[in-house]
Amino acid sequence: MSRTPRDPEGRMPLREHLVEIRKRVVRIAIGLLLGAILGWILYDPLLEALVDPLQAASEERGALIGLNFDGVATAIDIHFKVALFLSVIVSSPWWLYQVFAFVNPGLTRDERKYVYGFLAAAVPMFLSGAALAWYVLPYVVEVLNSFVPEGSSNLVGAQMYLSFVMRLILACGIAFLVPVFMVVLNLMGVVSARTWLAGWRWAVLISFVFAAMVTPTLDVMSMFGLAAPLCVLYFVATALCFWHDRRAARRRVAATE
Known part of the structure; x- marks a missing residue:
């Protein structure tokens, strides 16, 4: 066939x-x-x-x-x-x-x-x-x-x-897995690093809401223990996206010269 x-x-x-x-x-x-x-x-x-x-x-x-x-x-x-x-x-x-x-x-x-x-x-x-x-x-x-x-x-x-x-x-x-998706979408040129950075407030809010939903206790430390790594990973992924965007920009400039 x-x-x-x-x-x-x-x-x-x-x-x-x-x-x-x-x-x-x-x-x-x-x-x-x-x-x-x-x-x-x-x-x-x-x-x-x-x-x-x-x-x-x-x-x-x-x-x-x-x-x-x-x-x-x-x-x-x-x-x-x-x-x-x-x-x-x-x-x-x-x-x-x-x-x-x-x-x-x-x-x-x-x-x-x-x-x-x-x-x-x-x-x-x-x-x-x-x-x-x-x-x-x-x-x-x-x-x-x-x-x-x-x-x-x-x-x-x-x-x-x-x-x-x-x-x-x-x-x-x-x-x-969310930070990995962020980096891949950036590498593919779908979402820029500035877009991810602009949404950092929403990312922090969603991280804490998620932590509160999966740890239904009055213990703030347990909730923070889950939300903090998610927030850190979001900013690490954003930093990697900025690094990639700058490299891509330098390549475009070099190609036009």
């Missing part, structure tokens, strides 16, 4: 893009399925690690604090969710590659080199965000349980607690 011809810049037509996205989605699904199998096998130690902050709070306060499986199908439902959670983490290099392998054919030859740089930065950034959430999690749980009266027990709904923990970790991992 003959392939649909591309334009002079090497871009794919719309029909090939639709075929490409289907192929990438299928590959992502296969990667998640394989990761979920690993998560299913490692369910017991992973669940123990996720529940460990509750056990630490229980020992700290000398109270009964633990999970409550409050439904007939709750245990099996949580088993699936925890397996898929681990799958998203361990298969992150694979699905991030598929996302940008899909974008790659739609770029010009000069733009495609940025995809590989993005992938090299995106995976450690995603894992760093997840690791930061994991580090902050015990403090969040401790603050939440500090309001439990002495002598009382706190049996937390397993669905609610584990959904909160997994959402916190994945949300922080995805949030750490």
Whole structure:
């Protein structure tokens, strides 16, 4: 079968893009399925690690604090969710590659080199965000349980607690990808560094709102511990964009001389 011809810049037509996205989605699904199998096998130690902050709070306060499986199908439902959670983490290099392998054919030859740089930065950034959430999690749980009266027990709904923990970790991992997107869009000439700098107030506000949403406690330090790295990464990405814009400007001046 003959392939649909591309334009002079090497871009794919719309029909090939639709075929490409289907192929990438299928590959992502296969990667998640394989990761979920690993998560299913490692369910017991992973669940123990996720529940460990509750056990630490229980020992700290000398109270009964633990999970409550409050439904007939709750245990099996949580088993699936925890397996898929681990799958998203361990298969992150694979699905991030598929996302940008899909974008790659739609770029010009000069733009495609940025995809590989993005992938090299995106995976450690995603894992760093997840690791930061994991580090902050015990403090969040401790603050939440500090309001439990002495002598009382706190049996937390397993669905609610584990959904909160997994959402916190994945949300922080995805949030750490934003600076990488910023740099890539700048390298592609879509957004200038001045545009990113002009929106710094919104970036700081969104960072703190995001931190407040994923750490629903009255502990300011926990919220700041998540928001501060996001703000720092935003300004670091903006600085890299300025560095690239200045280099590009010098090249344009040299080309006209």
